[in-house]
Amino acid sequence: MNLEHLPSTSPSLSRLIDELNKLPGIGPKSAQRLAYHIIRLPAEEALALAEAITDVKQSVGFCQRCQNLADASICPICADSRRNQEQICVVEDPLDVLALERTHCYRGLYHVLHGVISPLNGVGPEQLKLKELLTRLEGGQVKELIIATNATLEGEATAMYIRRHLAGRAVKVSHLAWGLPVGGSLEYADELTLSRAFQGRQEI
Amino acid sequence: MPVLKTYRTEALVLKNHPLGEADLLVVCYTRESGKVRATARAARKVSSRLVGHLEPLTLVNLSLTRGRTLDQVAQAQVADSFPALRNALPALSRGLYVAELLDGFGSEASPNPELYSLALEVLAGIGRSPESDLPLRYFELRLLETSGLLPELYQCVECRKPLVPGDHRFTPNGGGTLCSQCAPLGAHLRPLSVRTLKVLRLLHRQRLAEIPSLTIDHQLAQELKATLTASVEHWLDQQVRSSAFLDHLRRTTPAEPATESAAHA
Structure with a gap:
């Protein structure tokens, strides 16, 4: 042939x-x-x-709660009653959930935005799953929102937008730490990363 | 004289796109070469030496290797990351608006040093007054000027007589202001109030840091924005995408102070 x-x-x-x-x-x-x-x-x-x-x-569709990809209407993470129902970690896409789950250090829930605010590409807040996130916060059960968007300009813009929208609500809003990656060297780090690493330094 | 294989330049990063598995396509604006598009190998890996140095709205010292179609980033070192823009959403979204216009009006292999200096001047101005739209209006007008497209603000584009106070109109494709005598010809065109014309002339004459505090009410701000946006979008031949997010932020923000100041330096 x-x-x-x-x-x-x-x-x-x-x-x-x-x-x-x-x-x-x-x-x-x-x-x-x-x-x-x-x-x-x-x-x-x-x-x-x-x-x-x-x-x-x-x-495969979207989980009704966290908007992650799921076979059922509620994904296994949201359905797991042993997980901390008071924490929601906000991520850009489903692959970020997998990356965070691999760490085995977070036992709360997630919320997948399916994108980030990208003014240059015409992607605004209304194109993301932000309305669904605000709905989840209405019950008052959630005490902390952990924003885990990428450390890019667009990820930061999205984080600032969420923080701005939640101002005045009785929910703690935190962000993953910025700093040096494991294996990274000070010499090649950019000034923004270094200054934020300094601000977020911890006692050892 | 042979063309050097590598060259160094200071550049303002306008935007970047993922390319392949871990590469980045970077679009930046330089004083010496105008707009430059370059690839940065493996720049999306956390362990990359380039990561963090090629984010939009960052002023970087670049070392580039000439390529057949695209140049390649060999080294990058941040010169200024504009922290004032990075820490507040209103300033960041205004900075991105500047980046989009610079990308739209800038052209490759066609240097425009004035436009480069203007962009840096305006980004510094936005950092000083993050909630003010005046730096954006200044940028739009000066962008048109440095591109040779400044709308006429001092005489009528039809009869060429100096403008006297009256009911003027503005025509982006006609090149600027129509006097009250010629206005009936363009009765369907956007009216241009004397107040707006005065602010436009002020933006044209003064440098951003020297502009005194101005009291700009909502109506005047809207008219300034509509007039300049119409011109910019006419020459760009498309809508400015980042303006939709800026409008969204303005709608969802409590009323802004009436006094706009660009001179806090």
């Missing part, structure tokens, strides 16, 4: 290459390689991949 000539002779393969090419980080060459790899797979493995994609699109 001469695979070089397949795209023009097989419309279904061309279609698969086109679809794979739409994925992030996949260029035309990678798309071709993946498509040929799928063709060479045993039928059951290729169908399992197709089934997984169909399944994920049909069953």
